[in-house]
Amino acid sequence: MKRVSPLFLVLLVLGSLFAAYNLLTMIIHYKTSSSENWDLSDPIIRMPENLKEGGGSNSKYHVALTATDAPYSQWQCRIMYYWYKKVQDMPRSDMGKFTRILHSGKPDNLMEEIPTVVVDPLPEGLDRGYIVLNRPWAFVQWLEKATIDEEYILMAEPDHVFVNSLPNLAHGNHPAGFPFFYIKPAEHEHIIRKYYPKDKGPVTDIDPIGNSPVIIRKSVLEEISPTWMNVSLRMKDDPETDKEFGWVLEMYAYAVASALHGVRHILRKDFMVQPPWDLEVGKKFIIHYTYGCDYNLKGELTYGKIGEWRFDKRSYLSGPPPRNLSLPPPGVPESVVRLVKMVNEATANIPNWDTFNRG
């Protein structure tokens, strides 16, 4: 038997350490390409190299939906919960239980219908009318007081509709998020540096994401949430930041907070489909109906101009949309048709849809 020289062993150990170090720096310094350069045929835009092979984590995730008691939030939550129940037990789903985190400070009339935990809103005036600033505080409180069986959490929003079975897209301590084309930390370096000083690393460390949708290990979210809250309040407090980030301030706050904790997200383009911009649902997991869908009767998009046919959640600020919305005219993309059909299916089956919240 050949003797292995001690020098060889030393080199072997150094070699593996070097490889591990490379992998680590690669994960840490991996630069996100600009959205224009993303390969849209590959739903996974960024994945740490060592995770590319092999399946994801099999641990279940808890669906956590932050919401208010406003009728506008309530009708969306009812539809959201309806589709959760439909897809929860589908093959390949890792969905666990569901909680609506109600950050209005008191129970509302959906407590029986949707599993809900009530948390406090921010002290009077702190959100300055920017309600979503309550989200990080809601998560901090919920994580502190709730017993959560699952190891992972999906942070979801009322205007999400589950359209396909959703596996746990996170891997170990790497959460999975959706890359938003309008979150561009590198283009706001002068602002970002107020919260992410140079010694922390390049601004490209900051993922182009918001807190939702994100699937994240509970222990990692427990670390990030207080920082997320702190950063979002400081950003809101700084007039320059407030002006520059506007309605996406809280998304930047989450992105910066996670980077401050050294957390990089796996970016999943297939996490959501956003009608009317994305035309087909395909194998995507969530329909996000944040944009208005306006079409003329020829099926042409008239974005920014009220269409002869339209579906826009903002048409229903004070109460739910009626049952059986009219389907779009021929020629309208499948994603929009699918969305309206899913809304209609939910409203047809949810008891008291027509009478609930109607003044």
Ligand SMILES: *[C@@H]1O[C@H](CO)[C@@H](O)[C@H](O)[C@H]1NC(C)=O
């Ligand atoms: C955020 O954290 C910093 C440093 O820990 C602290 O000085 C500051 O008061 C916190 N700000 C808020 C709004 O909680």
Ligand SMILES: *[C@@H]1O[C@H](CO)[C@@H](O)[C@H](O)[C@H]1NC(C)=O
């Ligand atoms: C829904 O509306 C269509 C017309 O837009 C009508 O033909 C159909 O019968 C309605 N369905 C129900 C269940 O009310």
